[in-house]
Amino acid sequence: MNEEPRIGVYICHCGVNIAGSVNIKEVVEYAKNLPNVIEARDYIFMCSAPGQEIIKEGIKKCNLNRVVVAACSPTMHEHTFRNVLAEAGINPYLLEMVNIREQCSWVHSDNKEAATTKAKLLIRMAVAKASLLEPLKEITFKVNKNVLVIGGGVAGLSAARDLAAKGFKVYLIERKPVIGGNTARLGRLAHAEIKGIDLVGELSRQVLSSPNIHIYVDTELANVDGSVGDFKIKLVKNPRYVNEKCNLCGECVKVCPVDVPNEYEFGVSSRKAIYLPFREAYPPIYVVDSENCTRCFECVKVCPMNAINLAEKTEEIELTVGAIIIAAGHEPYEPPIGEFGYGVSSRVITLFQLERMLDEAGPTKGELKLDGREPKNIVFITCVGSLNTTPNAYPYCSRMCCSSTIKNALMIREKYPEANIYILHRDIRTYSRGDEQLYLKAGESLIRFARYREAPNVIVNPDGSINVRFFEETIQEEVFLPADLVVLSVGMKPPKDIDKVRTIVKVGCGPEGFLREAHLKLRPVEAATDGVYLAGTVTGPKNVIESIESGSAAASKASTLLTKEEVRVEPLIAVVDEERCSGCSICIGVCPYGAIRLKTQEKARVAEVDPALCKGCGACAASCPTGAMQQFGFKDAQLKSQVLAALTK
Amino acid sequence: MDKPKIAFYWCASCGGCEEATVDLAEKILDVVNLVDIVFWPVAMDYKVEDVEKLPDGSITASFINGGVRLSEHEEMVKLLRRKSKLVIAYGACSSWGGIPGLANLYSREEILRYVYHEAPTVENPQKIQPQLRIKAEEGITLELPEFLPRLLPLDLVVDVDYYVPGCPPTPEVTWKAIETLLSGNLPAKGSVLGALDKSLCYDCPLNETKPEKVLIKEIKRPHEVIADPTKCLLIQGLVCLGPVTRGGCGALCIKAAMPCTGCFGPLDEVIDYGGKAISYFASIVDYSDEQEIEKTLGKILDPMGIFYRYSLPASRLRGKITIAER
Ligand SMILES: Cc1cc2nc3c(=O)[nH]c(=O)nc-3n(C[C@H](O)[C@H](O)[C@H](O)COP(=O)(O)OP(=O)(O)OC[C@H]3O[C@@H](n4cnc5c(N)ncnc54)[C@H](O)[C@@H]3O)c2cc1C
Ligand code: SF4
Ligand code: SF4
Ligand code: SF4
Numbered sequence: 001m002n003e004e005p006r007i008g009v010y011i012c013h014c015g016v017n018i019a020g021s022v023n024i025k026e027v028v029e030y031a032k033n034l035p036n037v038i039e040a041r042d043y044i045f046m047c048s049a050p051g052q053e054i055i056k057e058g059i060k061k062c063n064l065n066r067v068v069v070a071a072c073s074p075t076m077h078e079h080t081f082r083n084v085l086a087e088a089g090i091n092p093y094l095l096e097m098v099n100i101r102e103q104c105s106w107v108h109s110d111n112k113e114a115a116t117t118k119a120k121l122l123i124r125m126a127v128a129k130a131s132l133l134e135p136l137k138e139i140t141f142k143v144n145k146n147v148l149v150i151g152g153g154v155a156g157l158s159a160a161r162d163l164a165a166k167g168f169k170v171y172l173i174e175r176k177p178v179i180g181g182n183t184a185r186l187g188r189l190a191h192a193e194i195k196g197i198d199l200v201g202e203l204s205r206q207v208l209s210s211p212n213i214h215i216y217v218d219t220e221l222a223n224v225d226g227s228v229g230d231f232k233i234k235l236v237k238n239p240r241y242v243n244e245k246c247n248l249c250g251e252c253v254k255v256c257p258v259d260v261p262n263e264y265e266f267g268v269s270s271r272k273a274i275y276l277p278f279r280e281a282y283p284p285i286y287v288v289d290s291e292n293c294t295r296c297f298e299c300v301k302v303c304p305m306n307a308i309n310l311a312e313k314t315e316e317i318e319l320t321v322g323a324i325i326i327a328a329g330h331e332p333y334e335p336p337i338g339e340f341g342y343g344v345s346s347r348v349i350t351l352f353q354l355e356r357m358l359d360e361a362g363p364t365k366g367e368l369k370l371d372g373r374e375p376k377n378i379v380f381i382t383c384v385g386s387l388n389t390t391p392n393a394y395p396y397c398s399r400m401c402c403s404s405t406i407k408n409a410l411m412i413r414e415k416y417p418e419a420n421i422y423i424l425h426r427d428i429r430t431y432s433r434g435d436e437q438l439y440l441k442a443g444e445s446l447i448r449f450a451r452y453r454e455a456p457n458v459i460v461n462p463d464g465s466i467n468v469r470f471f472e473e474t475i476q477e478e479v480f481l482p483a484d485l486v487v488l489s490v491g492m493k494p495p496k497d498i499d500k501v502r503t504i505v506k507v508g509c510g511p512e513g514f515l516r517e518a519h520l521k522l523r524p525v526e527a528a529t530d531g532v533y534l535a536g537t538v539t540g541p542k543n544v545i546e547s548i549e550s551g552s553a554a555a556s557k558a559s560t561l562l563t564k565e566e567v568r569v570e571p572l573i574a575v576v577d578e579e580r581c582s583g584c585s586i587c588i589g590v591c592p593y594g595a596i597r598l599k600t601q602e603k604a605r606v607a608e609v610d611p612a613l614c615k616g617c618g619a620c621a622a623s624c625p626t627g628a629m630q631q632f633g634f635k636d637a638q639l640k641s642q643v644l645a646a647l648t649k
Numbered sequence: 650m651d652k653p654k655i656a657f658y659w660c661a662s663c664g665g666c667e668e669a670t671v672d673l674a675e676k677i678l679d680v681v682n683l684v685d686i687v688f689w690p691v692a693m694d695y696k697v698e699d700v701e702k703l704p705d706g707s708i709t710a711s712f713i714n715g716g717v718r719l720s721e722h723e724e725m726v727k728l729l730r731r732k733s734k735l736v737i738a739y740g741a742c743s744s745w746g747g748i749p750g751l752a753n754l755y756s757r758e759e760i761l762r763y764v765y766h767e768a769p770t771v772e773n774p775q776k777i778q779p780q781l782r783i784k785a786e787e788g789i790t791l792e793l794p795e796f797l798p799r800l801l802p803l804d805l806v807v808d809v810d811y812y813v814p815g816c817p818p819t820p821e822v823t824w825k826a827i828e829t830l831l832s833g834n835l836p837a838k839g840s841v842l843g844a845l846d847k848s849l850c851y852d853c854p855l856n857e858t859k860p861e862k863v864l865i866k867e868i869k870r871p872h873e874v875i876a877d878p879t880k881c882l883l884i885q886g887l888v889c890l891g892p893v894t895r896g897g898c899g900a901l902c903i904k905a906a907m908p909c910t911g912c913f914g915p916l917d918e919v920i921d922y923g924g925k926a927i928s929y930f931a932s933i934v935d936y937s938d939e940q941e942i943e944k945t946l947g948k949i950l951d952p953m954g955i956f957y958r959y960s961l962p963a964s965r966l967r968g969k970i971t972i973a974e975r
Contacts (some may be wrong), residue, residue: 109697122654389662578916584853584892588864590932623932625893626848627918636918 005036005131009123012046012071012324014101019044021105021571023116025048027070030120034127038062047077047482052084059088064566066130070123090196093571093633098126100278121646128645132638136571139611143229147171150221153181154544155536156327157203158551159558164212166559171319172207173219173235178281179204180269180291181329182537183544185264185352187359188411190403190435190543193361197280199544204282204328211394216317217283224324224504227612228531228566233319239312241274241288246307248284249403252299260292262363266353269363274299274308314333316445322560323531327551328501330492331536333385334394340381340488341458346370346468348458348486350384351404355632358411366415374416379468380405381456382425386491389426389455394512398491399541401644402428403435405489406442413445419449424470432543450479492541500553505532506593525554528594530567533558572633573614574621580628581606587620587629596620653709653831656688656700657682657739660731661800665739667691669745670815671891672969676824676944683831684709689966693828697725700732708733710830714740716750716962717801721794730807735830736844738803739823741816746802746817746962747923751960752797753968754953768798802963813839814895815914816959822897827915829888841917842849848910848916852896854934855881864935871907883933884939888955892937893919921965925959929954 009031013019024042031040039062043051058064067090069081074097082092100119108115147163148154152174160170178184179200186196207213216237223234256272264277273293276286288299288310300308332352337343342350347370349357360366368374382405383389386398402425410422416441423442428449430439443449456470466483494513502509507527508516515538519527525533535554536547562568574595583605588596595613598605607629609620623630630636659667664885670691672808673680687708689694699799711733717723725799730736741747752760765771765778801810826843829836850856869886876885876924882903889908891900898913915922936942949955961968 579918580847582848582892582896583856584848584850585859585861585863585932586892586929589864589935603857619932623929625919625929626916627925636920640920 003065005066006062006064006468007034007127007130008058008062009034009037009040009065009070010051010056011100011123012051012069013070014105015040017043018101018105020072021109021112021115022100022119023112023315025272026116027100027119027123027370031068031070031123031127035122036131037127038064041608044191046071047080048544052080055084056088058291059509061083065090066094066096067125067255068096068098068126068130068135070100070119070126073097073099093136094130094133094637096126096133096334097131098122113472118536119170119288125621126505127641128641130284131639132635132641134632137631139569139571140468140566140572141227141229141428141569141612142604143230143561143562143567144320145324146171146321147558147562148173148231148233148317148319148321149325149327151181151327151536151538152176152215152217152535153202153327153329154183154203155329155554156181156325156552157200157207157329158470158548159325159533159535159555160213161210162618163202163209163559163562164207164554166235166562168559169563170213171211171233171321172213173221174508175220175238176276176277177218177220177240177285177287178283179215179217180282182332183547184280185266185355186404187355187362187546188407190407190432191398191436196544197278197361201280208282218287219317221504222316222499222505224321227610228529229322229529229563230519230612231324233321233324234340235317235319236467237315237317239290239314240285241290241293241308241310241312242286242310244283244308244543244648245305246285247305248286249304251302251304252275252286252308255298255302255394257293257296257298258294260289265356266364268356273483279315281429288301306584312324322562323533324505324531325535325554325558326497326501326505326507326527326538327535327554328495328538330514330541332497333398333490333493335390335488335490340391340456341460341466341486342488345460345464345466345486347375347464347484347489348460349487350378351401351408351487354487357364358408358415359578368412368416368483373484375419377475377481377483378409378412378485378487379419379481379483380409380421380422380423380424380487380489381458381468383427383491384490387414388425389544394493396489396491396512399429399431399546400543401489401491402550403430403432403543405487406430406435406438406447408487409447410438410442410445410470413442413447422468423449423450425449426452432545450474458483462478492537493508496536498538505529507532510540514538524525525557530569531561569611570616571611572616572631573611574609574616574618574629574631576609577608577628577630578606580626582626582628583607584625587624590619590623592617592619652683652685652708652929653811653906654687654703655684656711656726656729656733657686657691658688658711658713659691660713660715660726660738660781661718662741662742663807664691665817665901666714666742669740669815669820672820673823674820676820676826678872680827686824703732705731710735710737712737712739714738714743714805715805716742717739717747718752718795718797719794723806724798726803726807735810736807737775737810737830738809741814741914741959743803744812744814744963745914746800747959750802750960750968751954751958751964752799752809755969757798759797760911783799790837797962799968800962804891805962810838811836812839812914814841814844814913815898816877818843819898819901821899840893841895844895844913847896849891849894849896849898851915852898853881853891853903854904855879855946856899859884866935868945869898876906879902882906882908888930888949890926890956893922893929898929907927907961910955910958921951922960923964923966925954927952930970 086092104115104119146169149160149172160172165268183196184200218238222236225232252274258273261267262271335342341348358364451473452470459467468481472479518526533554535551621629711729717963738744822843826964887908890911891909894911
């Protein structure tokens with residue numbers, strides 16, 4: 001734009017908000033005499049319809065090509081005034097806003113003179129910058145209507161179900177051989193008379209009945225390119241070694257020589273190297289655990305369906321989607337050996353192991369027996385892995401362990417009315433619906449609650465017996481309990497390798513490693529990266545209800561994007577001056593969004609910014625050693641003119 | 650037609666720039682054929698009076714190396730400016746102050762005290778120190794030039810038309826600059842002659858060995874490693890200023906496995922070389938933990954000497970400014 005700048009300065013009173021401390025008349029007179037300023041006017045509310053009219057009129061009458069609005073914060077009304085410019089027929093990015101409310105009148109309400117002087121100075125700087133503003137073009141992208149859901153737990157399943165119901169095509173990937181996540185391993189759920197596996201079964205039925213959903217198990221994310229509305233996805237499908245011809249006859253298991261602990265039963269029972277994770281598992285196909293398989297080929301020989309192929313290779317899958325939902329869930333906290341006697345005595349187990357034992361369909365058919373005997377004294381310790389209880393524990397509350405502990409204690413009470421049951425807790429947080437009643441019922445059922453502050457001491461005696469010693473906070477006394485069974489109510493931690501997913505999709509995380517929302521309150525299911533949504537426990541501990549809710553919420557948020565034909569992005573992004581760029585690649589490593597790439601042009605390497613990925617953070621422009629990288633709306637020359645205006649009288 | 654008249658002069662410099670001119674080798678004869686050298690104190694016996702006698706503006710171009718540190722330098726460059734059509738700041742010291750410019754970190758008094766009295770190698774029982782005027786034995790008064798409060802780059806003392814970068818400029822750069830000047834096709838005032846408009850990485854044979862992301866976890870000082878001469882030095886942890894330094898040197902240091910120290914100065918868009926160098930380098934330290942960052946960058950013991958080695962007097966910082974001076 002080579003034309004002479006013709007600038008209009010519009011100064012807002014904001015009622016008395018600004019006019020109360022800034023001498024508006026003086027500022028208007030001052031602005032009129034600044035270089036390139038054609039007109040300067042004030043109005044009581046610049047953002048109101050008549051105020052907007054004043055600006056439009058000025059643009060038309062004085063033939064303005066730049067506008068400075070001195071009013072409130074640009075986060076408040078930059079959009080409003082950009083639209084005014086557009087409606088008056090000039091490029092909306094030829095606007096510069098000056099915040100004389102927050103930065104002048106509000107902070108200097110006790111000093112009218114200082115507030116006025118500062119307002120003048122800020123306007124002088126804005127006018128200097130405005131002279132160098134350039135018209136910019138908004139960036140638009142077509143939106144692809146497919147979605148990728150990462151993680152097949154209850155959150156991922158409910159998100160997939162809802163999106164498919166709206167007509168979008170969903171690709172659901174699960175890295176384990178089965179869908180269902182952690183819920184599938186829970187017995188009766190705390191808040192409902194339904195078992196975890198039945199709930200997962202119901203959700204899976206809904207998902208499987210939709211022709212819009214493609215499920216890939218044994219599959220992980222390998223790479224993501226592109227950006228909101230148009231992500232190019234690469235997946236890796238690991239070999240399962242058994243195909244869908246499998247009829248679940250189980251002949252293979254009979255001949256497999258390998259025995260390893262069954263992770264789906266949390267080590268309560270063992271399994272073979274070829275196995276079905278659990279009875280109701282989807283897909284209902286056996287799987288070979290390649291790590292432990294000895295390649296003896298016995299199973300291959302006996303399989304009547306010829307369904308086993310031990311030579312199967314990993315497979316790469318490529319997809320294009322418009323949105324990504326991450327529902328990678330959590331992992332139960334695994335106490336280190338020795339913490340509360342865990343791993344030292346077989347009488348110390350986790351809540352998850354107890355869940356499996358109490359499940360009638362589980363490895364012990366619901367029998368709670370240790371060394372063939374029913375335990376008489378059962379001690380639960382809650383907050384294991386949470387609330388900084390031990391040096392290894394996380395600082396947060398895992399939100400579901402209290403209710404789950406009480407639920408399990410009540411189940412034990414029902415089955416074994418004679419047992420002495422103690423729940424040692426730091427605090428009881430039964431906040432979810434119906435949980436408080438469970439707590440009261442536990443009290444009535446003579447389950448004894450005791451409060452500790454210092455982590456209880458679990459002493460494993462040489463004869464195998466166990467004592468739990470702790471200081472009870474309510475009665476202020478040291479308590480000593482003999483225990484036949486100690487159950488550790490373990491909390492949640494971020495899922496294994498979540499950092500890998502996080503780096504590929506470019507999502508931030510909190511200090512403990514859970515993924516971080518764009519804004520905890522305003523945008524709770526969106527990631528800061530456009531087009532990426534977060535559901536379930538991957539953002540932090542939740543119970544099943546909350547996980548399913550957030551799955552549906554993420555689906556709903558994603559669909560507001562997917563129903564659009566195009567997305568528009570502010571063009572305040574970085575741009576490379578190819579004449580100056582030396583191809584040093586410093587900017588590439590600095591960009592947090594992977595938006596910069598080197599291309600070879602006339603044999604030389606130059607950087608190139610992908611406008612779809614750039615967020616306009618400016619990191620590259622600050623690091624570029626040659627000045628080749630500039631940011632639209634904040635170019636060095638524009639900023640320099642502002643600084644000079646501030647420093648020269 | 651008369652041959653163009655050329656003058657060479659040196660101010661606060663090490664003599665390397667003069668050496669570099671001589672390094673033109675047999676090309677110096679071409680230069681002598683093409684121009685008349687009217688003043689060159691290092692090589693030829695001309696006196697100041699000879700210059701004073703020349704009509705104003707009669708010298709086609711004066712090549713001045715070194716920064717302005719003595720009152721004599723100031724007088725001479727003002728004289729040459731008057732007598733010349735073009736004044737060329739030749740070399741890093743003249744352009745931005747150079748290594749002698751690092752002395753701006755100390756006051757004049759501190760420098761004199763250290764150099765004449767405190768340095769461990771000095772033995773000066775009579776406490777002799779330069780004086781502006783001294784009575785010599787025969788009763789004559791001798792005058793010495795004044796040691797100015799600080800070193801200034803040439804363009805803060807006189808108007809400068811062009812710059813030739815380098816510490817010293819290589820013979821290739823010097824020859825290219827002379828060719829440009831003699832071509833009659835003069836570039837815009839203030840241009841840098843003989844070098845590239847891109848940074849050294851552009852010209853560096855090792856640039857393509859960089860990984861996609863240039864991020865470093867550990868800084869190494871040159872004496873701590875035997876650098877692999879086939880891999881970008883920066884990614885080996887050496888503080889290479891190639892990315893921020895004007896190219897055109899032919900990557901001489903890099904080819905000797907030594908990181909670039911920045912003697913070709915900044916590119917046109919860069920306001921403050923050292924500031925840019927620091928912000929580029931700090932950006933690629935691959936830690937987000939504050940303590941780790943501090944530990945890594947703590948390896949840079951002399952940030953001024955590394956990042957402002959050639960440009961302190963021309964930078965925003967300028968050096969140490971005493972309250973009295975302000
Ligand atoms: C001991 C314990 C007891 C509990 N008891 C109750 C209870 O009684 N009531 C209740 O409401 N809640 C309970 N909960 C909470 C409940 O388990 C969770 O709320 C629920 O499982 C969260 O669902 P999700 O989909 O977010 O995560 P998950 O169930 O963890 O599912 C995530 C899925 O994503 C997969 N995945 C992970 N990473 C990747 C990847 N990179 N690529 C592909 N797939 C991936 C995982 O394999 C998993 O299948 C309990 C939790 C624990 C630990
Ligand atoms: S402005 Fe930020 S997001 Fe955009 S390319 Fe530069 S570093 Fe990347
Ligand atoms: S940092 Fe600057 S010069 Fe280097 S590649 Fe990026 S844009 Fe080019
Ligand atoms: S950083 Fe140094 S060694 Fe690496 S490419 Fe640039 S100039 Fe060459």
